[in-house]
Amino acid sequence: MIAIAIDDEPVALQVIEHHIAKVPFIELKSTFTDAFMAIDYLQKEQVDLIFLDIKMPDISGIEFLRSLNTSPMVIFTTAYSEHALLSFELDAIDYLLKPFSMSRFLKACNKASELYSLRAKKLQHNKDYLFIKDGYEHVKVEIDRILYIEASGNYTQIHLGDKCVSSRITISELLELLPKNEFVRCHRAFIVARSKMIKFDKTQIWVADRVIPIGTTYTELKLY
Numbered sequence: 001m002i003a004i005a006i007d008d009e010p011v012a013l014q015v016i017e018h019h020i021a022k023v024p025f026i027e028l029k030s031t032f033t034d035a036f037m038a039i040d041y042l043q044k045e046q047v048d049l050i051f052l053d054i055k056m057p058d059i060s061g062i063e064f065l066r067s068l069n070t071s072p073m074v075i076f077t078t079a080y081s082e083h084a085l086l087s088f089e090l091d092a093i094d095y096l097l098k099p100f101s102m103s104r105f106l107k108a109c110n111k112a113s114e115l116y117s118l119r120a121k122k123l124q125h126n127k128d129y130l131f132i133k134d135g136y137e138h139v140k141v142e143i144d145r146i147l148y149i150e151a152s153g154n155y156t157q158i159h160l161g162d163k164c165v166s167s168r169i170t171i172s173e174l175l176e177l178l179p180k181n182e183f184v185r186c187h188r189a190f191i192v193a194r195s196k197m198i199k200f201d202k203t204q205i206w207v208a209d210r211v212i213p214i215g216t217t218y219t220e221l222k223l224y
Contacts, residue, residue: 001116002046005031006038006064007053007077012098016051016077019105025113035059039067047072049093049112054078065090073115075108089188089217091172118176130177132158132167139165143182148207149174149191161208184223187215197223 003026005016013031020028026049032038035056041047050072054061062083065074076087079098087095093115094108131138141158150157151171158165158174167174175183175191185191186205190212198206200223205212214221 001026001048001112003028003049003051004038004041004047005051005077006033006035006056006061007031007051008033008035008056009053012053012077015099016105019102020109022102023106023109026109035061035064039064042068042072048116049073049075051075051077054083054087055080062086062090065092073112075112086217089215091175091185115173115176118173132165132169132174134165134167141165143178144195146178146183146193147196148193148210148212149183151189159208159210184221186218186221186223187213188217194223 003020005013005028007013007016010033013033017028017031020026029045029047030041032041035058052061052064052074054076055078059067061076061078065071074092075094075096076083076092077096077098077100081097084095093112096104096108128144129140129142132141141160145160147159147161149171150159154168155166156169156171156174158167171185171189171191175185178191182195183191183193192205192207192212196207198208200206200214202219203214205214205223
């Protein structure tokens with residue numbers, strides 16, 4: 001995986017460089033103390049993963065991520081914990097609180113590697129269906145039958161109308177396997193099939209007999 005790191009503190013970037021040198025499946029291509037220089041870099045170069053600080057001058061890491069049209073995977077690195085929930089609503093891979101240990105850093109990198117592998121599988125699978133692990137079985141799920149997907153505790157539930165398939169795959173991982181133009185994440189716990197929406201307003205979407213909330217960080221989504 002190709003990675004970059006963005007942090008206004010050079011010492012923080014040195015820590016990331018030191019840790020990444022021990023992770024064989026990640027290549028750190030460049031580091032930036034200026035987020036706007038990183039934006040220019042991303043317009044020219046292919047990047048799989050960004051290590052991103054949140055508290056930066058001029059533009060925060062949250063604002064930076066929202067500014068990208070297509071976003072690589074992101075691991076937030078910060079000394080502040082108050083943005084943790086928001087970062088996961090933005091589908092961050094992980095949220096590392098400074099100072100973080102090598103073992104904690106490696107755990108975040110492994111999460112990114114797993115998602116990277118899922119994206120690679122997406123390019124190979126039949127576009128009409130997925131095989132989802134349900135317990136000890138792999139269940140065939142036809143994509144055009146999916147109404148909506150719901151994160152529930154340690155499981156993700158795929159609602160197909162006449163049945164529900166439950167799996168330990170995360171909702172973010174599952175979203176990566178679905179056609180992006182056919183499904184939209186409207187809440188940290190929900191994905192809906194665009195074609196199955198009956199109606200919607202600013203706060204909720206109707207799908208079949210279910211009313212699904214739109215999360216506060218998803219209110220600017222284009223749903224049609």
